[in-house]
Amino acid sequence: MNEPLEAKSAEEHDELREGQTARPVGAPGTPGHELFTATPVERWKQVAENIARFVCLLATLALIVPMAAILTYLLVQAWPALSFSFLVENPHDYMTTGGIWAPLVGTFWLVWISLLIAAPVGVLAGVYLNEYARDNWFTRIINLAVVNLAGVPSIIHALFGVGAFVMFAGMGRSLLAASCTLAVMTLPVIITSTREALAAVPIAFREACWNLGASRWQTIRTIVLPNSISGILTGVILQVSRAAGETAPILFTGAVFFSTLPEHGAGAFFPYGLGDRCMALSMHLFTLSTQVRGVTPALQYGTAVVLIGLVLAVNSLSIGLRIYLRSRKKW
Amino acid sequence: MLQVVLDRTEPAVEWLIRLCGWSAILLVFGIFFFVFREALPMLGGKLNLTEFFTSAEWRPTAEPEPHYGILALLLGSLSVTALAMLLAVPLGLGAAVFISEFSSGRVRETLKVLIEFLAAIPSVVWGFVGYMMLGPIIIRLTGAPVGVCLLNGGIILALMSVPIIVSVGEDALRAVPDSYREAALSMGAGRWEIVYRVLFPAAKNGLLAAVLLGVGRAIGETMAVLMATGHAVQIPHSLLDPIRTLTATIAAELGEAVQGEPHYRVLFVIGLVVFVLTFIVNLTADLVVKGIRNERAA
Numbered sequence: 205m206n207e208p209l210e211a212k213s214a215e216e217h218d219e220l221r222e223g224q225t226a227r228p229v230g231a232p233g234t235p236g237h238e239l240f241t242a243t244p245v246e247r248w249k250q251v252a253e254n255i256a257r258f259v260c261l262l263a264t265l266a267l268i269v270p271m272a273a274i275l276t277y278l279l280v281q282a283w284p285a286l287s288f289s290f291l292v293e294n295p296h297d298y299m300t301t302g303g304i305w306a307p308l309v310g311t312f313w314l315v316w317i318s319l320l321i322a323a324p325v326g327v328l329a330g331v332y333l334n335e336y337a338r339d340n341w342f343t344r345i346i347n348l349a350v351v352n353l354a355g356v357p358s359i360i361h362a363l364f365g366v367g368a369f370v371m372f373a374g375m376g377r378s379l380l381a382a383s384c385t386l387a388v389m390t391l392p393v394i395i396t397s398t399r400e401a402l403a404a405v406p407i408a409f410r411e412a413c414w415n416l417g418a419s420r421w422q423t424i425r426t427i428v429l430p431n432s433i434s435g436i437l438t439g440v441i442l443q444v445s446r447a448a449g450e451t452a453p454i455l456f457t458g459a460v461f462f463s464t465l466p467e468h469g470a471g472a473f474f475p476y477g478l479g480d481r482c483m484a485l486s487m488h489l490f491t492l493s494t495q496v497r498g499v500t501p502a503l504q505y506g507t508a509v510v511l512i513g514l515v516l517a518v519n520s521l522s523i524g525l526r527i528y529l530r531s532r533k534k535w
Numbered sequence: 536m537l538q539v540v541l542d543r544t545e546p547a548v549e550w551l552i553r554l555c556g557w558s559a560i561l562l563v564f565g566i567f568f569f570v571f572r573e574a575l576p577m578l579g580g581k582l583n584l585t586e587f588f589t590s591a592e593w594r595p596t597a598e599p600e601p602h603y604g605i606l607a608l609l610l611g612s613l614s615v616t617a618l619a620m621l622l623a624v625p626l627g628l629g630a631a632v633f634i635s636e637f638s639s640g641r642v643r644e645t646l647k648v649l650i651e652f653l654a655a656i657p658s659v660v661w662g663f664v665g666y667m668m669l670g671p672i673i674i675r676l677t678g679a680p681v682g683v684c685l686l687n688g689g690i691i692l693a694l695m696s697v698p699i700i701v702s703v704g705e706d707a708l709r710a711v712p713d714s715y716r717e718a719a720l721s722m723g724a725g726r727w728e729i730v731y732r733v734l735f736p737a738a739k740n741g742l743l744a745a746v747l748l749g750v751g752r753a754i755g756e757t758m759a760v761l762m763a764t765g766h767a768v769q770i771p772h773s774l775l776d777p778i779r780t781l782t783a784t785i786a787a788e789l790g791e792a793v794q795g796e797p798h799y800r801v802l803f804v805i806g807l808v809v810f811v812l813t814f815i816v817n818l819t820a821d822l823v824v825k826g827i828r829n830e831r832a833a
Contacts, residue, residue, distance in 0.1 A: 249725035256727035257637045263629025264646060267697055271653050274664055325555045332556025348821060349559040355817035356566060357755020359782045363806040367569035388562055395559065421545045449657025452757040456789050486659045493663050494762060508663050512656060519655045523648055
């Protein structure tokens with residue numbers, strides 16, 4: 205009973221639609237069609253836009269593709285060398301065989317000690333700039349100093365490290381002097397990201413806390429810092445990635461060409477005092493590729509891949525944390 | 536208990552915070568002071584400054600008369616930076632425009648992350664890439680006797696300084712209010728016309744700052760140019776000439792120079808030159824950015 209009725213109505217509906225699509229508003233022959241067809245100027249505009257988009261896309265690809273190619277090539281070349289024993293063995297035979305244990309441990313401690321120095325100072329400096337500093341000429345100078353400190357070339361940091369820590373402070377060429385130099389170099393990263401994280405906490409949170417009679421420092425401790433701690437962390441992680449990759453600042457302040465470490469036992473993990481010199485992964489790559497003869501390429505590429513892997517892994521952690529934070533922001 | 540202690544120590548803590556806040560100023564002055572202190576004994580007349588800046592002869596260990604002329608090194612630094620900018624500025628601004636105006640959502644976020652990765656690659660790895668990978672490619676393509684040269688260093692430096700151009704340039708383009716784009720659209724402008732006629736003029740200071748920061752990064756770069764440019768003291772005449780830069784000279788020779796000797800101190804003088812160069816470039820970039828901010832506020 206119902207079937208024909210339904211069929212008919214569907215047919216009618218189709219007819220209706222066909223009627224509409226056959227003569228859309230603005231189609232040739234209907235009034236006002238000039239409005240909807242592209243004039244030569246508009247067509248040219250479309251072409252120009254497409255060309256511009258294509259050229260910009262090419263420029264972007266010209267950055268991404270070489271990076272991908274380089275990373276792939278490095279990985280392929282390094283493949284024969286990469287193994288667990290490559291990581292936990294010392295370099296042997298004038299560094300022409302063996303692994304990268306000693307440089308790896310050296311980089312680890314350089315990064316940690318520089319982090320222990322830079323993180324408290326940087327975070328407190330960020331707190332000062334966002335919570336205490338008034339908007340006056342002095343604050344502007346501090347901001348200018350932070351920007352310029354970030355722009356100081358790494359080799360100048362190396363000279364500063366030699367002049368200030370190695371010579372003036374009497375640390376000599378040591379793990380401590382190198383870590384201090386790295387800390388100074390990476391300080392602006394932490395200051396800037398801390399300030400941004402603090403600035404993202406709404407002012408209303410602070411006002412509510414002040415209204416309860418809390419002092420400035422109590423407010424910062426109990427409200428501002430807990431609400432921005434993850435943002436601060438992303439900056440701290442970025443510091444780690446920068447410190448791990450730098451070579452020039454540690455070249456003359458504490459990194460050593462070659463040293464062996466015990467491969468087993470507690471001595472393998474903290475084998476030196478703060479006054480000793482140590483190997484570092486970044487400097488090891490430089491030494492292997494330019495200073496030592498007869499190194500198998502796989503060893504060089506392997507070192508490069510471990511260094512890049514370390515830095516990119518730490519960076520991904522920071523980026524991941526940032527994306528996660530943005531997704532669950534409450535205010 | 537802990538609360539009480541934390542609250543009691545508030546004045547002390549506030550002073551500590553203030554002190555840390557001032558650390559940036561102290562450090563910038565400290566860097567200048569300590570580099571200057573090591574360079575000072577040479578500056579008091581012992582170093583012939585005319586020869587220093589105009590002679591291309593860099594023979595710091597020659598006997599009996601060492602020559603300290605940095606002209607070749609200075610030209611090396613400037614030429615490799617110029618070449619890098621020639622490559623990096625169009626690519627960087629193109630990529631900034633693509634990310635900011637021609638892409639959206641997932642694509643934009645992915646591209647930004649990739650650019651961040653590009654920025655994260657350590658300079659010694661870039662040097663390694665130039666030395667081990669790009670060098671042989673240049674030899675094969677051009678038939679040059681050595682692959683580590685001005686061209687090699689320029690390409691590597693371009694890839695290294697492009698991320699900062701992209702990210703600062705993109706920020707500058709995003710900072711242009713959407714009402715500008717809407718106004719242009721309503722007058723019938725296409726996307727490209729908006730970029731070219733509206734965004735570029737409106738964001739020109741930010742884009743200029745992006746380029747300047749790229750220059751600052753390129754001039755100061757050390758490890759990559761040390762490994763990729765061939766390290767030969769000469770005034771470059773072609774793209775395939777090996778060159779040497781100011782920064783690479785410091786990195787290569789500071790380890791051998793005897794502490795306190797003229798050679799050692801001259802390296803610190805070169806450090807001062809590099810420091811002042813980058814300081815001027817970065818300061819200009821900062822003032823250019825401040826310029827827009829004040830204009831906006833007014």
